[in-house]
Amino acid sequence: MQVEMSRRRFLQGGVAMSVVGGTTFSATNLFASHEESHGSVPTTITTKTSTGEAKEVPILCGMCVNKCAAFARVEDGVITKLNPNPYFPKSRNMLCPRGNAGIQTTYDPDRLKYPMIRIGKRGDGKYKRVTWDEAYDAIVNGTDKFKGLKQILDEEKDNRATVGYANGEGLSKEGFEVLIGQKMGTPNYVDEVSICLETAGGGFFSTIGTYPEIDFEHADYQIIAGANRAEAIITPDTMDMFKYTKGRGLKTICIDPRFTNTAAKSDKWLPINPGTDLAFVLALTWVVFKENLQNEKFMEKHGVGYEEYKQHILSHKYTPEWAEPICGIKAKEIYTIAREFMDAESPIYYPGRRSVFSPNDYQLRRAMAIFQALSGNMDKKGGYIFGNRGLLPAEYVKQPIYENTKERFDTEGIAFPTLKSGSWIVFRNMVLEGKNPYPVRAMLMRKHNPMMSVPNTTKTRAFLEKMDLNVVIDILPTDTAMLADVILPEASYLERMSPVKSYGFLEPSVVMRKAAIEPLFETKTPEVIFKELGEKLSKPLFEVSKKHDVALQELIKEKGEKVAFEEGGYNLAEPFEKPIEERNEEVITEVFGKKAWETINEKGVYYPHMEEYHKQLSPNDFQYYPKNKRKYTSRGDSLKIVCKNDSLTSGGIDAMPTWDDAWKFSVPKGEFRLITGRHAQFTQSGTQNNMMLRDLIPTNFVWINQREADKMGIKFGEKVEIKSDIGAIVLKAYPTEKIAPNQIFLLHGFGSESNGMEFAYGNGGNDATIIKDDIEPMYGASVMHSTNCKIRKV
Amino acid sequence: MARYGMALDYKNCINCKACEVACKEENGVELGAEKHRIWVGGNNPDGQWPLLDIASAAFMPSQCQHCEDAPCQEVCPTNATYYDENHVVRVDSDKCILCSYCMNACPYDARYVDDRTMTVDKCTFCSDTRLARGETTTACQNTCPTKVRTFGDLDDPNSEISELLRTRDHFSLKAHLGTNPKLFYLT
Numbered sequence: 011m012q013v014e015m016s017r018r019r020f021l022q023g024g025v026a027m028s029v030v031g032g033t034t035f036s037a038t039n040l041f042a043s044h045e046e047s048h049g050s051v052p053t054t055i056t057t058k059t060s061t062g063e064a065k066e067v068p069i070l071c072g073m074c075v076n077k078c079a080a081f082a083r084v085e086d087g088v089i090t091k092l093n094p095n096p097y098f099p100k101s102r103n104m105l106c107p108r109g110n111a112g113i114q115t116t117y118d119p120d121r122l123k124y125p126m127i128r129i130g131k132r133g134d135g136k137y138k139r140v141t142w143d144e145a146y147d148a149i150v151n152g153t154d155k156f157k158g159l160k161q162i163l164d165e166e167k168d169n170r171a172t173v174g175y176a177n178g179e180g181l182s183k184e185g186f187e188v189l190i191g192q193k194m195g196t197p198n199y200v201d202e203v204s205i206c207l208e209t210a211g212g213g214f215f216s217t218i219g220t221y222p223e224i225d226f227e228h229a230d231y232q233i234i235a236g237a238n239r240a241e242a243i244i245t246p247d248t249m250d251m252f253k254y255t256k257g258r259g260l261k262t263i264c265i266d267p268r269f270t271n272t273a274a275k276s277d278k279w280l281p282i283n284p285g286t287d288l289a290f291v292l293a294l295t296w297v298v299f300k301e302n303l304q305n306e307k308f309m310e311k312h313g314v315g316y317e318e319y320k321q322h323i324l325s326h327k328y329t330p331e332w333a334e335p336i337c338g339i340k341a342k343e344i345y346t347i348a349r350e351f352m353d354a355e356s357p358i359y360y361p362g363r364r365s366v367f368s369p370n371d372y373q374l375r376r377a378m379a380i381f382q383a384l385s386g387n388m389d390k391k392g393g394y395i396f397g398n399r400g401l402l403p404a405e406y407v408k409q410p411i412y413e414n415t416k417e418r419f420d421t422e423g424i425a426f427p428t429l430k431s432g433s434w435i436v437f438r439n440m441v442l443e444g445k446n447p448y449p450v451r452a453m454l455m456r457k458h459n460p461m462m463s464v465p466n467t468t469k470t471r472a473f474l475e476k477m478d479l480n481v482v483i484d485i486l487p488t489d490t491a492m493l494a495d496v497i498l499p500e501a502s503y504l505e506r507m508s509p510v511k512s513y514g515f516l517e518p519s520v521v522m523r524k525a526a527i528e529p530l531f532e533t534k535t536p537e538v539i540f541k542e543l544g545e546k547l548s549k550p551l552f553e554v555s556k557k558h559d560v561a562l563q564e565l566i567k568e569k570g571e572k573v574a575f576e577e578g579g580y581n582l583a584e585p586f587e588k589p590i591e592e593r594n595e596e597v598i599t600e601v602f603g604k605k606a607w608e609t610i611n612e613k614g615v616y617y618p619h620m621e622e623y624h625k626q627l628s629p630n631d632f633q634y635y636p637k638n639k640r641k642y643t644s645r646g647d648s649l650k651i652v653c654k655n656d657s658l659t660s661g662g663i664d665a666m667p668t669w670d671d672a673w674k675f676s677v678p679k680g681e682f683r684l685i686t687g688r689h690a691q692f693t694q695s696g697t698q699n700n701m702m703l704r705d706l707i708p709t710n711f712v713w714i715n716q717r718e719a720d721k722m723g724i725k726f727g728e729k730v731e732i733k734s735d736i737g738a739i740v741l742k743a744y745p746t747e748k749i750a751p752n753q754i755f756l757l758h759g760f761g762s763e764s765n766g767m768e769f770a771y772g773n774g775g776n777d778a779t780i781i782k783d784d785i786e787p788m789y790g791a792s793v794m795h796s797t798n799c800k801i802r803k804v
Numbered sequence: 805m806a807r808y809g810m811a812l813d814y815k816n817c818i819n820c821k822a823c824e825v826a827c828k829e830e831n832g833v834e835l836g837a838e839k840h841r842i843w844v845g846g847n848n849p850d851g852q853w854p855l856l857d858i859a860s861a862a863f864m865p866s867q868c869q870h871c872e873d874a875p876c877q878e879v880c881p882t883n884a885t886y887y888d889e890n891h892v893v894r895v896d897s898d899k900c901i902l903c904s905y906c907m908n909a910c911p912y913d914a915r916y917v918d919d920r921t922m923t924v925d926k927c928t929f930c931s932d933t934r935l936a937r938g939e940t941t942t943a944c945q946n947t948c949p950t951k952v953r954t955f956g957d958l959d960d961p962n963s964e965i966s967e968l969l970r971t972r973d974h975f976s977l978k979a980h981l982g983t984n985p986k987l988f989y990l991t
């Protein structure tokens with residue numbers, strides 16, 4: 011075998027570049043001064059671990075959504091290393107590159123360090139450092155530059171829905187939802203779901219009742235389509251899957267337009283035309299029915315509308331020959347894969363969570379789930395696992411009723427709008443187009459960067475500029491923070507304890523993140539911010555309700571103001587009154603007893619019988635639950651496979667997955683379809699200023715087919731402009747045969763325009779400025795792969 | 805006293821580079837894309853889209869091979885490069901004069917210059933960090949998501965690595981050079 015052994019980095023769209031060395035704790039602007047820290051900040055970027063005294067604090071990684079468990083090694087108040095925690099079944103004693111580089115996020119010289127309020131024009135970066143009280147006061151009462159919540163809500167007669175809010179994924183997200191949604195009373199919430207995996211969850215849930223876990227240990231065949239587990243790491247799938255690929259038990263068919271690292275680990279890679287996976291699954295299904303390969307007994311027992319689905323597939327003639335020109339995959343291959351799949355003992359059509367790529371994604375998920383069910387390999391060893399539910403009960407919140415608050419309105423073009431988190435794109439666009447039945451005047455945003463995460467940055471900017479008040483709670487001066495009127499600096503994940511979290515499925519457990527160090531600078535933990543903000547908002551906003559809310563006025567008449575305030579739940583800080591340490595102790599002790607609290611406090615993980623079940627099997631392997639204690643089967647007779655769902659037709663959605671030729675893939679001559687995806691060394695825009703990860707991915711290159719690049723005279727590293735209907739960015743080129751001639755690929759999360767982030771600023775391009783804001787019809791989730799671009803060398 | 809080596813189940817490797825970052829954080833390795841003690845090698849797949857040769861795109865973690873007969877040690881004029889008591893090839897930075905003979909002699913390109921100390925640096929098997937604290941894994945082994953790496957004592961017949969080398973086929977890199985590497989690639 012020929013393998014490049016040189017230390018020259020293997021190019022994955024990343025090249026070795028000379029890189030900033032040393033420390034850059036410059037004090038050039040308000041965002042970048044490192045003085046007056048409450049804790050210690052190391053003076054070198056990487057700190058060699060010592061042989062002396064150290065604390066080992068259990069933490070949960072916060073660099074992506076997986077929450078891997080780890081121990082922070084703390085020497086003399088400084089975190090010197092993060093090591094994997096071997097007790098958490100889900101993260102299997104590992105930390106990925108981002109997890110290891112988390113130290114650099116906490117000690118990022120560009121951290122938001124103290125509260126700030128805007129003193130210049132929006133977007134010009136002029137802020138004044140203030141105290142926390144002054145910042146809270148600005149949110150409530152405004153300044154001479156912007157209005158506060160009290161005035162806005164008074165002007166809007168206590169219609170709480172005029173305040174919108176947003177929060178990205180994370181352990182404290184629920185707290186913000188409680189404070190702003192349930193307690194302050196606005197329904198207008200948007201988060202990452204409608205720009206991420208909404209249809210994947212929805213499709214699987216409505217078809218088989220869960221988004222399943224996979225038992226890779228006992229599976230022997232998998233189709234992994236449009237998912238890239240070698241690079242888009244999901245625990246425990248990534249760790250489990252690649253132990254068995256490459257002729258070691260799990261035959262793997264990778265379907266992806268791009269040759270990914272997952273393709274490199276597969277037995278077969280078939281590049282498919284973007285957005286046509288549904289045709290591929292329908293053709294697989296046709297082969298199965300035509301040749302009678304399905305587990306008929308299983309489907310007769312569990313299928314809903316099963317016979318009709320069979321007829322539907324056969325009568326539509328979804329043959330491999332039909333699918334071949336649509337998908338760009340040979341009919342012969344489709345026959346082979348369908349037969350191999352049904353022939354396998356424990357085949358898996360990998361559910362593959364990822365963002366929504368095409369408008370048919372909801373139906374694609376339904377078709378995938380049904381195809382899996384045809385094998386009967388569901389709710390059993392080696393198959394889709396439903397397993398246990400989480401181990402913790404839900405919490406109850408006393409929620410005030412605001413009579414004048416209107417419902418959310420972001421429903422245009424959506425069959426089944428989700429009440430909780432709506433659709434970012436539809437919400438934003440309806441406001442911009444004046445289609446909102448009442449004004450939206452403020453956005454409160456925590457740990458969320460819509461300027462880079464929601465397609466069409468021009469519109470997001472216009473939307474945020476329309477607001478009377480923007481508040482951002484975050485750890486870095488993101489592009490979104492630069493449009494804020496008030497900025498509240500949060501403690502990073504290594505500086506805070508977070509609410510306990512429970513996981514279900516095969517090996518359930520409860521995990522807890524402790525604070526490795528005290529919050530640096532003047533930052534505060536989210537739960538403390540929620541409490542203080544709640545305290546500051548309660549009375550002034552109660553006054554607003556008193557003035558406008560007739561029902562409240564009556565309650566006050568009847569019970570008196572004090573009782574109405576207390577019983578009505580108007581004390582917004584109430585859910586946060588107890589410090590998080592106490593709340594966690596209470597929950598754990600109540601459900602599992604005192605000993606469990608001691609365990610989780612020390613180890614970061616708890617599950618019943620942990621002491622007995624947890625064993626180290628070898629230097630690399632742990633047992634979390636013995637096999638006979640894992641719940642491979644939990645649904646039994648109650649399992650339903652909803653092949654036909656008539657309730658969908660009320661929203662104009664097909665009751666059964668059906669192909670529409672409008673989804674055929676085509677690119678005008680001279681243009682390229684833009685596709686997106688992941689590498690393992692970054693998490694969206696959240697890691698763009700991380701110095702360690704920047705060494706691994708210095709910028710987002712644009713992948714362009716080698717022969718196309720040759721034709722255009724584009725060489726590696728040369729700058730090209732990528733232009734869509736809505737915008738243009740300039741990136742460095744990475745010519746490669748790993749992508750089709752009519753497609754280009756680039757990483758999301760680069761190209762920040764915030765000069766508060768020294769390393770991210772102006773590095774690469776922000777794909778949200780060129781990706782069109784198309785939505786899919788089910789939930790209004792954004793479709794990421796529908797944009798065509800022109801390319802030119804600059 | 806041990807004879808440390810490492811077995812790499814390289815087919816598990818997904819080229820995530822967690823090992824590289826863990827190494828840098830543990831050992832305080834200088835930042836910079838060229839400054840790394842360990843790395844993952846690989847190639848772009850042979851062929852043209854859509855026909856690409858998967859086998860040609862394997863990922864191969866690499867680093868100092870801790871050769872039993874180390875050319876780097878032979879050429880070092882100041883004895884800065886030496887074998888420690890556990891047969892780990894080490895560099896004494898106090899003695900290193902940056903003549904860079906070792907860098908040229910090493911067939912595995914395992915050495916680089918630390919610009920902070922202006923001396924040569926390379927993998928130490930975490931000898932002065934983790935092993936010195938009594939830990940039994942290296943940072944790269946411990947963090948690896950797919951558990952590619954097994955570090956251990958080749959002289960201990962009961963160690964996991966000895967067991968792996970007894971029961972699994974394996975090869976060394978550039979075996980024909982007679983350097984006798986202590987890194988073993990499991991097939």
Ligand code: SF4
Pocket residue numbers: 071072073074075076077078101104105106107108109110243245
């Ligand atoms: S996958 Fe990586 S970034 Fe995500 S939680 Fe785990 S270690 Fe952290």
Ligand code: SF4
Pocket residue numbers: 816817818819820821822823824844865947948949950951952953
């Ligand atoms: S951590 Fe493991 S899987 Fe990742 S690159 Fe290193 S050896 Fe490969």
Ligand code: SF4
Pocket residue numbers: 867868869870871874875876877893909910911912913914915926983
């Ligand atoms: S790999 Fe290179 S640096 Fe390491 S022992 Fe061998 S010759 Fe020396």
